[in-house]
Amino acid sequence: MLTMINPAGYPTSPSYSQAAEVRGAQRTVYVSGQVGVDAKGYVGADIGEQAKIAVANLDAVLREAGMDNRNLAKVTIYLTDESSVPGFMEAAAHALPSPPPATTLLIVKALAAPSLLVEIEAIAVD
Template sequence: MIEMVTPEGFPSLPYLSPGALVTAPQRTLYISGQVGVDATGQAGAGIAEQARLATANVNAVLAAAGMGPGNLAKVTIYLTDEADVPAFMEAAAGALPSPPPATTLLIVKGLAGPNLLVEIEAIAVD
């Protein structure tokens, strides 16, 4: 069981929960960074397409382990451009559970390839 934790007085944010409490021994899935590429390795044309592909790739790994977005306890998002945050949030909306998992978003200088704009890694429990 995963319980999202928001301390009293913390702001309610639609895109993250301050904490995720796992209350019993569970299977744990560590998802390596998933980038915005399709099954052929082709990167999406822009941040919106790459965000959709990266979240779809995370969800595919979850499904392969018999899990779904509701099993996400922690997500870390890496973007290469701060200006892409709103477009990422809009494109990824609905791909993550509600309430959202504990989430960290970082702006980084670059990813594994110069055409990659987003990478998402996650921890899920079942």
């Protein structure tokens, strides 16, 4: 069972929960970082496109595992530019279940290729 934790009296966010408690999980799936490159090799032109592609890639991996975004316990998002945060949120916020999983967003110097602007890794439980 997956329960999101947000302590009373603390600010809440539509984008993340403070913690995710997992009890009695039968399976845990660790999803490698998904980037803004689609199955045909197309690299999204901007943060919005890359965010949508990365989320679609994450969703595809979850589906293959027999899961969906409601199984997400922890998500880590890497962006290469802090000015990309609003564009990322606009493009990808719809992909989070309610309540959202525990989430960390980091600004990093670079990803595996210079054209990549976003990478999303996740832990899902069933």
